[in-house]
Amino acid sequence: MTEPISGFSKLTKEQKIDWVTKNYTQNVAQSKKILQTYWNENTSIQQLHDEFIENTLSNLYVPLGIAPNFLINNNLYAIPMAIEESSVIAAASKAAKFWLKRGGFKAKVLGTEKVGQVHFIFKGDTNKLNLFFKYLKPKLFTASASLTESMEKRGGGITDVVLRDKTADLDHYFQLHATFQTKDAMGANFINSCLEQFAATLKSEAASFKEFTSEEKEVEVVMSILSNHVPNCIVRAEVSCPINDLKLSSELSPQHTAEKIIQAVKIAHIEPYRAVTHNKGIMNGIDAVVLATGNDFRAIEAGVHAYACRNGQYSSLTHAEIKNGIFKFWIELPLALGTVGGLTNLHPLVKLNLEILQNPSAEDLMQIIAVAGLAQNFAAVSSLVTTGIQKGHMKMHLLNILNQLGANETEKFELVEFFKTNAVTHRGVELQLNILRK
Numbered sequence: 001m002t003e004p005i006s007g008f009s010k011l012t013k014e015q016k017i018d019w020v021t022k023n024y025t026q027n028v029a030q031s032k033k034i035l036q037t038y039w040n041e042n043t044s045i046q047q048l049h050d051e052f053i054e055n056t057l058s059n060l061y062v063p064l065g066i067a068p069n070f071l072i073n074n075n076l077y078a079i080p081m082a083i084e085e086s087s088v089i090a091a092a093s094k095a096a097k098f099w100l101k102r103g104g105f106k107a108k109v110l111g112t113e114k115v116g117q118v119h120f121i122f123k124g125d126t127n128k129l130n131l132f133f134k135y136l137k138p139k140l141f142t143a144s145a146s147l148t149e150s151m152e153k154r155g156g157g158i159t160d161v162v163l164r165d166k167t168a169d170l171d172h173y174f175q176l177h178a179t180f181q182t183k184d185a186m187g188a189n190f191i192n193s194c195l196e197q198f199a200a201t202l203k204s205e206a207a208s209f210k211e212f213t214s215e216e217k218e219v220e221v222v223m224s225i226l227s228n229h230v231p232n233c234i235v236r237a238e239v240s241c242p243i244n245d246l247k248l249s250s251e252l253s254p255q256h257t258a259e260k261i262i263q264a265v266k267i268a269h270i271e272p273y274r275a276v277t278h279n280k281g282i283m284n285g286i287d288a289v290v291l292a293t294g295n296d297f298r299a300i301e302a303g304v305h306a307y308a309c310r311n312g313q314y315s316s317l318t319h320a321e322i323k324n325g326i327f328k329f330w331i332e333l334p335l336a337l338g339t340v341g342g343l344t345n346l347h348p349l350v351k352l353n354l355e356i357l358q359n360p361s362a363e364d365l366m367q368i369i370a371v372a373g374l375a376q377n378f379a380a381v382s383s384l385v386t387t388g389i390q391k392g393h394m395k396m397h398l399l400n401i402l403n404q405l406g407a408n409e410t411e412k413f414e415l416v417e418f419f420k421t422n423a424v425t426h427r428g429v430e431l432q433l434n435i436l437r438k
Contacts, residue, residue: 009055017057034058048346064292064349066356067092071104072237072371079372080353081288086400088284091379092372098248102241105374107367113159113232114336116191118176118199118224124216126165129174132209133163136202140176143201144194151190156181158194176202179232184362186295186338188226195224228299229306230334237370238330239378246327249386258327260385261320268316275314278377279305282317282331285376289369293357294343294350303334318377331374335366401429411436 002023008016017035025031035058040046050056062082067089070077079096081089099105122129140161148157157180164175176198180191199221206212206219246254268278283301290297308314318331339362343350354360357368398419402412415432422428 013050013056016055020057045348052343052346062291064353065089067096067372067375069093069096069100070368070371070375071096071100072107072367074104075358077358077368078356079289079368080292080356081285081372082292083284083288085284088288088376091383092285092375095375095379099239099241099375099378102239102245105237105239105371107235107237107371109363109366110234110236110332111232112181112363112366114180114182114187114191114226114230115232116178116180116195116224116226118178118195118202119222120174120176120199120202121172121220121222122174122216123172123218124213126167128211128216130163131211132206135209136205137161139205140198140201144197147190147193147197151182151185151187154183156183156185156187161198182338182362184338184340186336186342186362188296188299189341191226192224195226199224228302228336230303230336231307231310233303233334233336234332235335235366235370236330236332237367237374238328239374240326240328243322243325243327248382252386257382257386258320258322261327261329261381262322264381264385265316265318265320268318270315272314275308275316278381279308279317281380282333282373282377285372285374286335286369289372290337292350292353293337293339293365293369294347294353295337295365300335300337303336307334318374318381329374329378331370331377333370333373335369337362337365337369339365398424398429401426402433405430405433407433 005019008019011019017032021028021031021035038058038061040049040059046059049059062084064080064082066078067081068078070079079092081092083089141158144158151157159179159181161176161178164177166173166175176195178191178195178198180187180194182190203219203221207217209217243254243258246258248254248257252260265278268275283304286300286304287297290300304317305314308317317333318329320327320329322328338344339354339360344354345351357365360368398416399412401424402415407415411433414436415429418432419429
């Protein structure tokens, strides 16, 4: 049994690799070779990667692709997408090409409000706490002025702080609920710094507030942290066309296709088992662009899925309708993003991807990413209601299967041709490869 290690973080990268491979892998030499194979040959780039996180051993590369032909608010974009799943970029590109000839995507930011909270325990008279908060609120803004000065020059800052009584849910629990505008920064560090200052001011002012008893003066701050639930940081994207333009299948009329898409979306609205997979498809497109632009896809996922539950049941993020002969498909979702700070200024590929996107503002990026999610969902739903999802997906997955089976380049060429007119299954590919080899 492997013994615990002390001081692992102080070891060099080579020493960390030695320890991990000797204690947790069967073939030490091979494991070391794999880890070192994925080091960047450019030592300065590798050092940059090493310093992004702690205890770095190597790099796990995710393919970076491009989805062209996205017409968004009459501007043409090629969207970088970092993802390992086959068919995602192909599906997004297909949707972009389809809507390019039908007016493209329209997108609009509906709000950019971010949220942070100071969670605290107060064991005393709520009326006196409300009185105290009226006294405290201007002092919160004054105490944090040095932190907000730079952000305010860019048009952002603290927009409000309110006292929330949560004692119906948890005894003695209250919040300072603060809202912020952070312009082109995602703003996590800015918000958290402000909140910690709020907490310090709350404690010091409570300790000297004359109306409080000695017990009431002992306000206990539990924690101060931003929230990734941002229901007022919302973007909307949509596409529309006359029903007769919705020619997606030789077997279904445009009217029938539109009706089936609407039914599929309605099912995702009322059936959580379907809604989760429906929204996962949306996030295929969203996460890929979020990752490519150096943003926090985990925060985005958390906020989006919380928003999908806002009406008490997990539900679809997209909507569809037919009105006056026009088919419309749209999405509204929260996206708290940044185009300055964090990896956006550090990672060379992230900087390049933002350049490819014409160096967008945070609001521009919100619109681009919402469109990527909408395109992905349109591609998935339209495939589901016409040809089925597996036909296109498995053809894109074919090369992965061939690589797993160790096919050489000649065999790959032969079998790609064969499966242009045959259904792709893992067993079928394996069988045809064996036939080819015999």
